Amino acid sequence: MTSGEEIRFRLDIHYDGSGFYGWQIQPERRTVQGVLQDAVERVARVSRTVTGSGRTDRGVHATGQVASVELPAKWTSETLARALNAVLPEDVWIQAARRTHPGFHPRFDAVARSYEYRVGTEAEARSPFHRRYCWPVDDALDRGLLDRAAALIPGRRSFRAFAKSGQPERGTRCRVDRAVWEAWSGPGLRFTITADRYLHHMVRYLVGTMVDVARRRRAPTEIDGLLNDSDTDLWTSPPAPPQGLFLTRVEYGPVAGEGDAVGSRRTERAPES
Template identity: 55%
Template structure:
């Protein structure tokens, strides 16, 4: 970026992932990054790329994805947010925009990321007005068992057992700070905060905890999986429809 010519902005976007093939641009696929870059390129009168805080898979939603873009100095944050929202489709919306330091990087500067996973336990979770944004399980779960299983997860360790594929350049270690289950109107919600995640990690953790709460596997399986015991296999991953990237946390800027 030419710091004299362009201004870097930090934006937060909400999206319903149901009709997106994930975040990252892919050939011949509708993606969140692709939709945003198309709209921004119209505003900039030329090709415009963005950087995101992380990738979400097909069907995963967001109420807190952060991305950055460099725009000509004639743009200010309120005008950029308003103009971009005017061009975006109904399943994406810019919550906020702010000027950022020239070296701000949404992915590498992030300290913690919080995901939420929504499970519908009531029959009405299967309604078309709910099931796109939850796992419409439609049956009771033992909340005490969910919380017991979750209590084993926080800490810094390898989460290789709970990943579809590792990231060899960064390894399999993650620091999970918070894992909590709470009750909602339709059922229950998982909130998890970590410094980073492996591919499908939250969905594998959720699927395994749900199977424990359903009595399909013993409680101590969670600890054994976290210890990477041989021949231990997770439960199938929970569906993408219930997963939301909720918040990305950045360090407070140092006082000058």
């Protein structure tokens, strides 16, 4: 290796989104990307862009964000993870670092992403140790209706109705491979979804609408009508609040993102997924 050679690293990242204005760097705002780039500059003495797999919104958390950064070849995966965690704030943690191939792109190489949304259905959900990481709902929810609503989601469908804004250049159709409600270790339920792509606020609109189905405020069949993109008289419910949403996994093909993964020994953890 020459002294000027650089290596692309993949970073697997956890963060508590409560104190951030989302992932993407913004002037005069605290963002995850900004904090990471500051940390890279502190430890490597070079200014670099940290590229993420996706832009989480303000208040949204991650236990499976993936990013990349190019640094001088003198860095190893282990020393990079350790050095970054030594200077990062407590609400960001590098779970693993690895060297990867030069063409790896965290966003464009991804084949699927998984999100989890937590709904608090018990009184304990309003505890300060839970409410920052779930949506406490006071009304009784019919679990059977939640399951019926979620079963309508998988497949390649138009999610135009479940988006704050469209992405005209890519259309509104997404392929959802999995959409289920299940128990989580906290006081409530979690909705997990895996898809090839997402529209803006899509998961939050889906959850908000399904919760209204479970409250018996609307029929499960309305989910299907909204996904058919044909009934213009139907509207989604308001989106669920951001604090219950977690990016939990980004999937890549057999080559993209491969490398010598090294986990961090730091003990502080982001909220459990």
